[in-house]
Amino acid sequence: MTTMHTLTPQTDLATDVDDVARLVNEDGERVADPELERWVADVDVTALQGLYRDMTLVRRIDTEGIALQRQGQLGLWAPCQGQEGVQVGTARAFRADDFAFPSYREIGVQHVRGAKPADFVIAWRGEEHSTYNPYDINTATPQIIIGAQSLHAVGYAMGIQRDGTDQVAAAYFGDGASSQGDVNEAMIFASSFRAPVVFVCTNNQWAISEPVTVQAKFPIAGRAPGFGIPSMRIDGNDVLASLAAMRWALDHARSGKGPAFIEAVTYRMGPHTTSDDPTRYRDKEEVERWKRRDPIARVEALLRSQNAFGDDFQADVAADADRLGAAVRAAALGAVSRQPIGVFDHVYEEPHTGLAEQREHFAAYLSGFEADAEVGR
Amino acid sequence: MTQLTMAKAINEGLRRAMVDDDKVLVMGEDIGKLGGVFRITDGLLDEFGAQRVVDTPLAEAGIMGTAVGLAFRGYRPVVEIQFDGFVYPAFDQIVCQVAKLHYRTRGNVKMPITIRIPWAGGVGAAEHHSESPEAYFVHTSGLRVVAVSNPQDAYVMLRQAIASDDPVVFFEPKRLYHSKGEVDLGADLADAPPMGLARIAREGSDVTLLTYGSQVAVAMDAATAAEDEGISIEVIDLRSISPVDYRTVTASVRKTGRVVVTHEAAREAGVGAELIASVTEKCFNYLEAAPVRITGHDIPYPPAKLEKHHLPDLDRILDGVDRVLDRPNSMSGVIEP
Ligand SMILES: Cc1ncc(C[n+]2csc(CCOP(=O)(O)OP(=O)(O)O)c2C)c(N)n1
Numbered sequence: 001m002t003t004m005h006t007l008t009p010q011t012d013l014a015t016d017v018d019d020v021a022r023l024v025n026e027d028g029e030r031v032a033d034p035e036l037e038r039w040v041a042d043v044d045v046t047a048l049q050g051l052y053r054d055m056t057l058v059r060r061i062d063t064e065g066i067a068l069q070r071q072g073q074l075g076l077w078a079p080c081q082g083q084e085g086v087q088v089g090t091a092r093a094f095r096a097d098d099f100a101f102p103s104y105r106e107i108g109v110q111h112v113r114g115a116k117p118a119d120f121v122i123a124w125r126g127e128e129h130s131t132y133n134p135y136d137i138n139t140a141t142p143q144i145i146i147g148a149q150s151l152h153a154v155g156y157a158m159g160i161q162r163d164g165t166d167q168v169a170a171a172y173f174g175d176g177a178s179s180q181g182d183v184n185e186a187m188i189f190a191s192s193f194r195a196p197v198v199f200v201c202t203n204n205q206w207a208i209s210e211p212v213t214v215q216a217k218f219p220i221a222g223r224a225p226g227f228g229i230p231s232m233r234i235d236g237n238d239v240l241a242s243l244a245a246m247r248w249a250l251d252h253a254r255s256g257k258g259p260a261f262i263e264a265v266t267y268r269m270g271p272h273t274t275s276d277d278p279t280r281y282r283d284k285e286e287v288e289r290w291k292r293r294d295p296i297a298r299v300e301a302l303l304r305s306q307n308a309f310g311d312d313f314q315a316d317v318a319a320d321a322d323r324l325g326a327a328v329r330a331a332a333l334g335a336v337s338r339q340p341i342g343v344f345d346h347v348y349e350e351p352h353t354g355l356a357e358q359r360e361h362f363a364a365y366l367s368g369f370e371a372d373a374e375v376g377r
Numbered sequence: 378m379t380q381l382t383m384a385k386a387i388n389e390g391l392r393r394a395m396v397d398d399d400k401v402l403v404m405g406e407d408i409g410k411l412g413g414v415f416r417i418t419d420g421l422l423d424e425f426g427a428q429r430v431v432d433t434p435l436a437e438a439g440i441m442g443t444a445v446g447l448a449f450r451g452y453r454p455v456v457e458i459q460f461d462g463f464v465y466p467a468f469d470q471i472v473c474q475v476a477k478l479h480y481r482t483r484g485n486v487k488m489p490i491t492i493r494i495p496w497a498g499g500v501g502a503a504e505h506h507s508e509s510p511e512a513y514f515v516h517t518s519g520l521r522v523v524a525v526s527n528p529q530d531a532y533v534m535l536r537q538a539i540a541s542d543d544p545v546v547f548f549e550p551k552r553l554y555h556s557k558g559e560v561d562l563g564a565d566l567a568d569a570p571p572m573g574l575a576r577i578a579r580e581g582s583d584v585t586l587l588t589y590g591s592q593v594a595v596a597m598d599a600a601t602a603a604e605d606e607g608i609s610i611e612v613i614d615l616r617s618i619s620p621v622d623y624r625t626v627t628a629s630v631r632k633t634g635r636v637v638v639t640h641e642a643a644r645e646a647g648v649g650a651e652l653i654a655s656v657t658e659k660c661f662n663y664l665e666a667a668p669v670r671i672t673g674h675d676i677p678y679p680p681a682k683l684e685k686h687h688l689p690d691l692d693r694i695l696d697g698v699d700r701v702l703d704r705p706n707s708m709s710g711v712i713e714p
Contacts, residue, residue: 099449129481140449141482145473151439152474155446162402162428162452169446181466185439192434346484347518349542353573354620355518 014216017205020265022235023244026293028301036234039244039251045308051092051239052299052309053317055084058108059296060321061120064328065107069274073332074124080107082237082269083204085295088112089242090200090262093250095167099156101140101149102172105202105268109172113139117324118331127335147173147180150199154186157195157253168253170198176207178223179215187227187259194258198249199224201261202236204268209281224261236264237295267293340366378561384554386528387417387493389562390535391455395425398453401539404431404440405457405493414459415495415554437463441470441492445478448488455491455539462505464494468513475544476519491538492546496524497591497641499552499688501681508678509642514546515619515651522619523572524548524590528558530576530616537572545572550591575622577629581611584698585629587638587652589615592689596639599694608698618648626652627659634665635701639689644672671697 013019023040025031043051062080069077080087087108094100094113102109107120114137122131123142130141143149153171160167177183178201190197201220205212212220224231230252234241242264249260267290271278303309338345344359381389395401403418409432412419422430433440437458444454458464464471471492478486498507514522521543525531531549538545570576578593579600588596593614600610611629615621630636636656638649649670656668671689679687699706 101446128483130483133485134449134482135485141478141486145469148442148470148474151442151470152446152449155443155448156450157446158431158443159447159450159452163450181436182438182442182470185434185436185442188434188436189439189443346480346482348521349479349484349487349489352521352543352620353622353624357623 013219014212016219017265019219020233020235021241021245022238023240024238024298024302026298028298028305030302033241036241036244036248039247040240043240043243045303045306048240048299048303049308049313051088051243052296052303053320054088054092054108054112055239055296055299056317056321057324058084058088058111060325061107061111061328064325065120065124066270066274068121068329068332069124074121075126076124077274078105078272079268079270079274080105082267082290082295083202084108085239085298086200086202086236086242086264086266089239090170090246090264093243093246094170095250097138097167098250099138099140099153099167099169100172101153101156101169102142103146103149103174103177104142104144105174106142106172110137110139110142113137115139116331117327118335120328121332122335125332125335127337147177147182149173150177150183150186151189153197153199154190154195157190157197157259158193160196161193166196166254168196168198168250170200170250172200172202174207175201175203175205175212175215175220176210177201178220187224187229187261190259191228194256196253196256197259198246198253199229199259199261200246201263202266203263204266206268206272206278206282208272208276219263221261221263229259229261231261231263233263233265236266237293237298239295239299378559380557381528381532381560382555382557383525383528383531383549384415384417386532386558386560387535387549388419388421389560390532391418391421392424393562394455394536394539395421395429398539399429400451401453401455402429402431402447403455403457404433404444406433406435406440406459408432408457413457415551417493417495418457437465437467438470441467441475444490445470445474445488448490449486453489453491453539455493458492458494460502460506461494461496461508461510464492464510471514471520471546472517476517479543480519487542488544489539489542490544491535492544493535494546494548495551495554496548497550497552498678498684499591501684503681504678507684509640509673511546511548511618511642512647515648519544520619521545521572521617522548523617524550525616526550526553526590526593526614528556528560532560532562533564533566533569534572534616536566537569540566541572548590552591553594556594573617573620573622575616575625576614577611577625578614579610579612581609581633583609583633584611584635584637584701585626585633586610586612586694586698587615587626587636588612588640589618589648591641592639595689595691596694599691599698602691603695603698608702610698621652621655623655623659626656630656630660631663634663636664636668637671637694637697637701638668639671639694639697641673641688643675644670645675647672666701666703669697669700
């Protein structure tokens with residue numbers, strides 16, 4: 001079994017954020033990890049610059065989202081600041097025809113998969129539950145029911161098996177989600193059927209106000225072997241380690257060896273959502289400690305040490321981010337609500353007489369207003 | 378035409394659906410070698426193999442959630458829930474995912490999942506084996522809900538449910554599994570009445586008796602007994618309880634002016650409540666009497682030795698008929714608030 005970190009059962013290890021595999025340390029220095037580094041041997045300076053650009057764009061989408069929410073343009077926003085490394089790193093490992101099942105916080109995954117500016121804001125604005133067609137970017141509509149998508153990924157992977165192709169499905173979920181029955185059932189199904197699926201548990205230390213210790217006493221990655229699934233515990237703020245681990249996991253699943261599990265240890269820098277007040281449950285020092293581990297600053301330092309972070313590059317990325325930020329803003333401000341009668345669309349694929357009748361009644365009711373407006377004119 | 382039990386008719390329906398479309402697969406607990414605890418999937422494993430007849434881990438949310446993923450991938454899973462009372466662990470996946478994914482994705486992702494549930498009481502079963510949870514699903518937009526009452530419908534409607542691009546909750550009365558009836562195995566789905574249409578099981582002119590699934594046979598017996606007393610009951614087998622075929626229902630009520638609804642499920646906020654509310658809205662001026670519900674009591678399903686007092690039987694239905702006809706009945710002299 002390809003277990004890269006031997007985990008011995010001891011209590012309180014769940015909180016040990018340094019018991020992780022990494023390739024780039026907090027100061028942006030490359031560190032050796034023979035298991036991981038072979039998966040990113042091809043990642044040169046240009047590729048590293050690409051990862052930096054991705055993460056910077058994702059952070060920009062995030063800050064724009066928060067601003068739009070504060071300005072009353074979005075109903076809610078679930079920030080991902082601090083988690084860009086794991087999101088971008090793992091998503092960049094996918095093949096285009098692999099299929100991702102993300103949660104609401106995986107902005108970076110959506111970005112890498114090809115989501116358009118409107119796709120980040122239209123749902124949070126309350127216009128639609130989803131803008132994109134999942135099949136266009138092989139990414140499911142983000143899931144709000146905690147953990148539910150893990151089973152969908154396994155079912156999708158069972159479909160891949162039956163189709164005899166070598167795609168992989170992946171499920172993203174949080175440390176809180178690891179307590180859900182769905183996630184545990186997903187691991188049992190995946191393991192029993194050797195489904196080509198990868199589980200990415202983003203352990204950002206908190207499930208709203210509940211620390212990870214409420215969900216786990218032992219590292220979450222340590223659960224997977226109990227299901228017969230090899231796992232890795234990595235530094236989720238290290239984009240290179242995230243890419244390497246995901247390449248390992250995808251390769252494992254793609255080559256018919258069954259599911260794989262990654263626990264990415266990271267930190268949610270902002271509030272859970274814009275409705276949350278993290279000052280009530282966590283202290284400043286903790287947040288300060290994690291600031292030192294910023295995934296973007298880390299790659300910047302690495303690039304600088306390789307003389308690959310010049311003014312031109314920096315300005316180019318900043319301009320790119322500005323353009324994307326403006327496009328996200330424009331998509332939110334330019335959103336047009338569907339016609340009221342549109343709420344009845346797509347409830348059923350085939351006509352449903354009960355709903356058809358309600359729709360007719362509501363249409364007649366609405367047209368009464370139009371008639372009034374005619375008269376008033 | 379062939380004489381088949383309902384169990385065998387459903388088995389044939391599954392087999393035909395799997396022959397017709399290789400995207401159809403069945404999944405559930407014990408459905409492979411054992412053929413399911415009711416043997417409904419008997420022989421399918423041998424014929425179609427383990428890729429299409431999937432013995433799953435013992436986890437209902439897992440079964441339902443992976444069915445969602447398979448549907449995402451273009452498959453048409455037919456899920457067997459072992460017994461009615463065991464659908465609850467899968468409830469979240471059914472109401473939040475199966476029912477809503479088509480809506481959430483603006484029609485891009487289809488959920489052609491059929492959820493078969495051996496259903497309701499009357500077989501002397503243990504606790505949690507005789508539940509009637511249909512109202513939960515009828516209340517959930519995005520699902521279709523049907524209940525079959527005879528082998529022919531079981532065969533045809535199952536195939537229609539599997540062919541439907543919408544998710545269908547398919548209730549199979551286990552007390553009718555071994556009852557026989559004529560089944561036209563060569564029936565062309567295109568010619569068969571759609572799943573959403575009600576069936577007038579017996580024509581009558583004095584009272585409309587609305588029911589579905591397990592209670593249809595009881596209602597038919599009640600109608601026969603009433604005839605001896607000179608009362609003509611029209612029995613409507615709804616077949617589909619979401620949507621309800623109100624065209625057939627209201628035509629009958631406008632003719633008879635009197636309505637009794639019977640089902641095994643508890644009364645409070647049950648399907649009967651919905652039927653009577655709708656019939657009252659649609660036919661108020663035709664009603665000669667307040668509609669009456671004859672249902673299970675609002676109690677947890679009782680122990681097997683007492684279930685006969687819970688399940689609406691012929692006498693309780695006839696008592697309800699007496700009430701809508703203002704004949705002497707159990708409520709005579711009782712002043713209601
Ligand atoms: C089934 C369910 N229960 C509760 C919630 C409310 N809720 C939303 S996010 C959340 C915390 C999730 O934490 P985690 O899984 O660690 O993911 P994170 O938000 O930290 O990325 C909760 C309790 C929900 N959406 N779904």
